[in-house]
Amino acid sequence: MGQNILVTGGAGYLGSTMVPDLLAAGHKVTVLDNFMFKQSSLNHVCNHPDFSVVKGDIRMEQTVAPLLKKADIIIPLAALVGAPLCNLDPIGATTINHDAITLMLKLMSREQVVLMPTTNSAYGTGDKDHFCTEDSPLRPISQYAIEKVKIEQELMQRENAISFRLATVFGMSPRMRIDLLVNDFTYRAVHDRFVVLFESSFKRNYVHVRDVSRAFQHAILNFDKMKGQIYNVGLSEANISKKELCEAIKKQVPDFTFVDAPVGKDPDQRNYIVSNAKIEATGFKTAVNLDMGIAELIKGFTMIKNAIYGNV
Helix, strand or coil: CCCEEEEECCCCCCHHHHHHHHHHCCCEEEEEECCCCCCCCCHHHCCCCCEEEEECCCCCHHHHHHHHHCCCEEEECCCCCCHHHHHHCHHHHHHHHHHHHHHHHHHCCCCCEEEEEEEHHHHCCCCCCCEECCCCCCCCCCHHHHHHHHHHHHHCCCCCEEEEEECEEECCCCCCCCCCHHHHHHHHHHHCCEEEECCCCCEEEEEEHHHHHHHHHHHHHCHHHHCCEEEEECCCCCEEEHHHHHHHHHHHCCCCEEEECCCCCCCCCCCCEECCHHHHCCCCCCCCCHHHHHHHHHHHHHHCCCCCCCCC
C-alpha cells in the first residue's frame, strides 16, 4: 500500500531520480523545492496523478507545517550540499542544512518516519587504517560535514528515523551535477581529455544515484527492522583512490591523461575505506557498478557541455 511522502529538495540531483521511483512504487509524493537552480528536472512526472509540487522555502514554518501534517514519510533532501557551496554561503548553509531540519523535527509527530541523507565526509581520514564503520569516530572538518553530524545526532533521538551516510554519489540524473568527483573526472575525460590531480592517493567510497534511490525504497519496505539506525550507503567494491578512479575512466576513454600536482586540498580531508556491511546485512545490494556508471556518464556528457560563453 502506497504512503504519503514529502520530499524536500525533490527537484535536485538525488530527488529528480528518487521521486519518479517512489511514484512508480505506488506512493503519493509531494515535492517542496525553491528551484534555486531554475531546474525543470521533474517535468516528466507532472502527468502523474499522485505527484504534487510546491515552490517554497523549507525555512518557512508556514510553508512546511501544512505539508508535514499530510506526510507519513519525510525525506529531507533540501540542502546546500558540499563544502565549497557551504563556504560560499555559510549563513544560508546553517539555516538550510541545520535550522530548517531542526524545525521540521520539532513540527513532526513521533509516529512520522524520517529517512535522511547525511554524509560519510564526517569520517575525515578514518582510523589509523583509514577504515570506517558506522561506529567509527566522526572527525568532521568543513561546515557542511559539521552541521550534517549535528543533524544526525538530533535525528537519532527519534525512534522512527534512519540516517544514510552516503558515499560520494555519481551517475546521470535529470538535475545533473557535474561537480561530484566521478562525474567531474568523467566530464573532463570526455571534453578536455586530461585532469590535474591533487591528493591522488586519497581513497573514498562511491555510490550510483539510482542505488541511493533504491536504498531509500529498501528502507521503506524494511523499516521496522532498520529504524533508529545509521547506515553507510556505498558501492563496496568502489573504495578507491582518485588515481584508481582515473585509471577506470581511462579504460573507456583511452586518450584521457592525468597528472599529479600539489594544487589543492580536500576541505574534508576524505581518505578512508568505508564498510557498507551493515546495510548489506539487511538485504540491500547495489545494482550499478563504477564501470557501468562511467559508461552512462560518457553518453551523458556527449550531450552536455557547460560552455555558455564559449564559441565552440
